[in-house]
Amino acid sequence: PDMVFAANGGLVVEGRALGARFAYAERQPEGPAYVAWLAAAGLKDTVEAVHVNEGEGDFLVVGGVILAGTGFRTDPGAHAEVQELFGLPVISLTLVDPRYYHLDTALAVLDDSNVAYYLGASSEGSREVLRRMFPDAVLASAEDAAVLGLNAVSDGRNVVLASAAVELTQALHDRGYTPISIDLSELLKAGGGAKCCTLEIRA
Template sequence: MTSVSLLGPGDEPIVLGVTTPAAPVRVPTTRRYLMCPPEYFTVEYAINPWMDPTRPIDTGLAVEQWNALKETYERLGHRVELIEPVPGLPDMVFSANSGTVVDGRVLGSRFRAEQRGPEADHFRRWFLANGYKSVVMPERTNEAEGDFTWTGKYLLAGTGFRTDPLAHSEAQEVLGVPVISLQLVDPRYYHLDVALFVLTDDLIAYYPEAFSPGTREVLRRLFPDAVIATAEDAACLGLNAVSDGRNVILPVEATALADQLTRRGFDPVFVDISELRKSGGGPKCCTMELRN
C-alpha cells in the first residue's frame, strides 16, 4: 500500500490518496490427472491419526463427493484419466500416493503400511498399459505425491513419517530433477501434501508448524512470499489442495486460506471432501498429476 502526501500549514502532511497494489493476473494451465473411483472406500484399519474404524462410513457419499471433484476438474478444462478400483483396497482412491510423474518419467511408490502395498503394482501396470516407457519402481519407501511435490523447478520431498529420507536421492536419480528434503514433525500432517501445496512455480502455501525449525528456514528462503495457512485451515486438510495456476480446488472449510488466495489473485473453488477426510484424504490425495 502506498500514499502520496504534501506538507500543509504547520508542516502537517496532507494525504492525497492511498493505493493498494493490484493482485497479479494468474493464468491457469491445462492439467492431466489420474483418479480412482472410491467404489470400495471404507475405513477398516487405522494408519494415520484421521482414521477411526469405529466411525460409520457412507461409501455412497464418498462416491458423490469424488464425482463432484472429478467434474470440477473437467469443468475447468482439465483432463481426467481413470484407473479401475480393486476390491479390498479401500484407499486406492488416493491415487496421488501411487506415482510421481515428471516429464513423462514415472517413479512408482512403495508403501510403508502393508495394507496399501498392493496398490503400487496396479498403478505400475496402468502406466505401462498407457504408453509410459520409463517406469521405475523404488527400492526405498516413498508414498509418491503424498511426499513428493513438483514445483516446476524443484521436487520438494517430505520425510518424517512415511517416506524414507533415502528415497529423496532415489527420486533425484530416477526423475533427474533437483530434490529438496523437508522434515515433517506433526503426526497429523504425516504427508507433505497435507501441509504444503504448490500454487505456481515460485509460490507455495504451507503450515509452518508441520515442519522442523530447519525446514521452516529453508521454506522461508526459497519462498519468501509464501501463503501461510492458519491452524484451522490445516486441520480441515485445507492444504491438501490442487492449483492449476489460477483456480485452487480446496475443502469448503478452508475459508481463511481462500481469502488469502483471493487477495493473491487466485480463484478458490470449494469442494466437499468430508467423507473422504475420514481416511485422512482430500482433493490432492485423490489426484495424481500426469506431467508429460
C-alpha cells in the same frame, strides 16, 4: 483399500514415472498396480521404487525443483532415488506433526514459483528452508491446516480446496488465485482431500 488416494501411487515428471512403495502392509499391493497402470497408460519409462515412497503424497514439483517430505511415510533414501531418476534438485523437508503424515497435507503448490503451507507441520530447519525458497508463500492457519485445506490442487490460477478452509480460501483470493471450494468432509474422515485423489501425469 485406499486407491482413491491416487496421489500416493507414484511420481511422473517429463514422461518418466517412479512407482510407489508403500510403508504399510495394507497398501503395499497398490504399488505394483500403479506401476502396471502407468506403463499401460503409455509411460514406458516406468520404474519400480527401491525405497519406501508414497508418490505425490511426499513429492511435490514446484517449477524445476521437487520438494520431498519425510518423517512418517517416505524413507529419506527415496529422496536421493528421485533426484537420480529425474535429474531435478530435491529439497528434503522433515515433517514432525503426525497429523500431517504426508507433505501434501501441509503444503500446496500454487504455481511454478509459489506455495502455501502450514508452519507447524515441519521441523524448524525445514521451515527456514521454505521461508528462504518462498518468501511470498501463503501461510495457512492451524484451523485451516487441520481440515486439510492445504491438500489442494492448483493449475496455477484455479485452486480446488476444502470449503472448510475459510481463511485460506480468502487468502488465496487476495493473492489473485481463484479458489474453488468443495465440501470434502467425507474424504477428511479418511485423512484426505482433493490433492490426495489427484496424481498429476506430466507426460
